[in-house]
Amino acid sequence: MSDFAFLSDSFATFAVEMSPANRKYFTEELMRWHSTANTRSLPWKEEKDPYKIWVSEIILQQTRALQGLPYYLKFTEAYPSVHAMAATKDEDAFRLWQGLGYYNRCKNMLATARHISGDLKGKFPDTYEDILTLKGIGPYTAAAIASFAYGLPQAVVDGNVYRVLSRYFGIDTPFDTTGGKKQFAELAKELLDKNNSAAYNQAIMDLGATVCTPGASADCPNCPLQKKCVAYKQDMVALLPVKSKKTEVKKRFFHYLLIQAGNKVWIQKRSGKDIWQNLHEPYLVEAEQPLDSSDLKKHPLFKQLGIADLTPEYEGSLSQRLTHRIIESRFFSLSIPKPVSITGEGSWQPLSSLKKLAFPKTLVSFLEKKLYF
Ligand code: SF4
Incomplete structure (x- = not known):
């Protein structure tokens, strides 16, 4: 990397100092701050067990630390070792994961636990390359495990790191392009304190999470890098x-029909490559736009139920924002005299069994409101 770079026309044009002296200053100041002023405390910090570090990193993918904390505690208590996690039933793990979203993480975590417990006889891989081959692990997670558990000289690059580096060095290359990713990864590698990679990685992530925060909220007056920050x-x-x-954020409209016959409800399991895979739900009608009770009555389901004269009762709606879409869920309930055959993968479940099934967070709120939990 050359010693100087220039910002593009959209920014004031000036030289960005990339000299070895400035890079050294960055690393030294960051490490000094970490050892004297970084007060961020989380239970997985200083952890050396690769299994527990891996669990924390999987939970923290797409999840803020404070939200992930109770899940980390629940998972490590329920499954204190990789063998314990490998032996669990999928359904029990999904139930513990409930509310965290992006369930593929949990599915991949179980597959990896079984691979390590069985094929690798419980020994967690101990090189960056081998860690990277595990299901559900990308370069960021592999670098975090390699440095935190084994002290290997691997630099983590995540949203916090992009933010700190782009601001301090004044880099305006978009971080989500191939060129940007390469540029930031190379710079992160050069800045890494190779003899103390765990502390360095923790320091830059903590600075990004607590001081150099997104938007205009950064706490620059208390930042150790302020003096030379571009x-x-x-x-x-x-x-x-x-x-x-x-x-682009796409909107989807889900209409859930909670069909109850005595003390049983119709419940199906989500399959296929879609959100909330393997979780349960009541009968679902997805449409291009929101539907009301009278629209729903025209659905072929009502012929199967043999109750053309019954109108589903509207119970309320919830909107949930995921990364690339907004799910607008509308809830309806319907009582029929006795269970009938319904086309689909579902079955009639006793109300008392709902507590044992894993549902998406949106549905938990609804079912709780109906006092089923
Ligand atoms: S001075 Fe402000 S913008 Fe610069 S690194 Fe520190 S917190 Fe971030």
């Missing part, structure tokens, strides 16, 4: 880092 000096904190394009 974004701070040029009043560009809120402009960095740069993302290439906004992701």
Whole structure:
């Protein structure tokens, strides 16, 4: 990397100092802050057991630390070892995961636990390359496990790191492009304190999470890097880092029909490559736009139920934002005299068994309201 880079026309043009002295200053100041002023406390910090570090990192993918904390405690208590996790029933693990979202993480975690427990006889891989081959693990998670558990010289690069580096060095290359990813990964590698990779990685992630925070909320007056920070000096904190394009957010409309016959309800399991895979749900009608009770009555389901004169009762709605979509869920209930055959993968379940099944968070709120939990 050359010693100087220049910001593009959209920013004030000036030289960004990439000299070895400035890079050394960055690392030294960061490490000094970590050992003297970093007060962020989380139960997996200082942990050396690769299994527990792996569990924490999988939970923290797409989840904030404070939200992930109770899940980390629940999982490590229920499954204190990789063998214990490998032996669990999928359904029990999904139930513990309930509310955390992105269930593929849990599915991959179980597959990896079984691979390590069985094929690898319980021995967690101990090189970056081998860790990277595990299901559900990308370069960031592999670098975190390699450095935290084994002290290997691997630099983590995540959203916090992009933010700190782009601001401090004044880099306006979009971090979500191939070129941007390469540029930030190379810089992160150069800055890493190779003799103390675990502490360095923890330091930069903590600084990004507690001081150099997103938008205009950064706590620059208390930042150890302020003296030489380009974004701070040029009043560009809120402009960095740069993302290439906004992701299009699609809306989906789910209509859940809770069909009850005596003390039984119709429940199905979500399959196929879609959100909430393997979780349970009542009968679902997905549509291009929101439907009301009279629209729903035209659905072929009502012929199967043999109750053309009954109208589903509207119970309320919930909106949930996922990364690339917004799910608008509308809830309806319907009572029929006795269970009938319904086309689909579901079955009639006693109300008392609902507590044992895993549901998406949106549905838990609804079922709780109906006092089924
Ligand atoms: S001075 Fe502000 S913008 Fe610069 S690294 Fe520190 S917190 Fe981030």
